[in-house]
Amino acid sequence: MTGLDRLSYQSRWFHVAPERKFLLWLLLIILAFVLPPSGQAIELALIAALTCWLLRITFWRWCRWMALPFGFLLVGVLTILFSVSRDPQTLAAGVPIGGYWLGVTSSGLATANETFWRSLAALASTFWLVLNLPFPQLIVLLKRARVPRLLTEQILLTWRFIFILLDEALAIHRAQTLRFGYRSLPQGYRSLAMLVGLLFTRVLIRYQQMATVLDIKLYQGDFHL
Structure with missing residues (x-):
């Protein structure tokens, strides 16, 4: 927590107005929800590159920070990906477990793929905002938003x-x-x-x-x- 707070003060965009940062974050979030999975993957790569450049950190360090929320995301995606059914014909691939089949459906695979890239892009966008918005600027933003x-x-x-x-x-x-x-x-x-x-x-x-x-x-x- 303290490390992330210190990094926000050494960002190359430290002196950029918080309203501009918020509007850019809002644009990134909208793109994360409307783009197809391939576009979301490209957006994720661009956000990662921008974050590393602004904070003067390595890509490996950025990946380590993303590892914790990625674990929670992976658990959620796996629950979407796998299905339990009595009829193996409804599954694209599966294994028998007692009287049931555990496997993957075509619709589940497509939904899991969309959820995975959309969540990663939105998560990286929010992480970018947290790392580039010092807390005093957040207070200023809340005041101007009439919170x-x-x-x-x-x-x-x-x-x-x-x-x-x-x-x-x-x-x-x-x-x-x-x-x-x-x-x-x-x-x-x-x-x-x-x-x-x-x-x-x-x-x-x-x-x-x-x-x-x-x-x-x-x-x-x-x-x-």
Whole structure:
């Protein structure tokens, strides 16, 4: 999370207006839904090249970032691709399992192919926007879109507490590792349970500290956005 946030500040398009980035993302999303699978594959390749160039990263690094959502996408595509039927004639290819047949239908294959490339293109487009839109620009975009102030403040606080949570979790994990808390599987589970319990307490303490600072600064219920 912190790495992605830092990359958004070193983008070649860092100073481009957030409205232009959003409009380009909207265009990419529309193309991802209206193009055929071959066009979606070309769009995916172009987005990957543009992302790597803008962020000055390697294609392999981009692929590693895409690997996590790709796993969820693959599971969804496989459920579309394979079908269970009692009649093997309805399947283009299949294997018998008890009294049923597990296989692939022609319509399922076409639907899975369309879903796969459409989802990848849309995912790469959204990933491009996240990597090239720093959080302050997102706040500006939300303000200009007339998003309710309360919702914008909730997004701001949630984003802030993500980093607090990660910082506390990494500090606790580092301390446990130095004390050989993960040298065996049973001990690792015990250390992980301690980490979760202690993390909740540490985050509450950080929240109380933030509330105290806001009171000192005469916080009146509104953040300066």
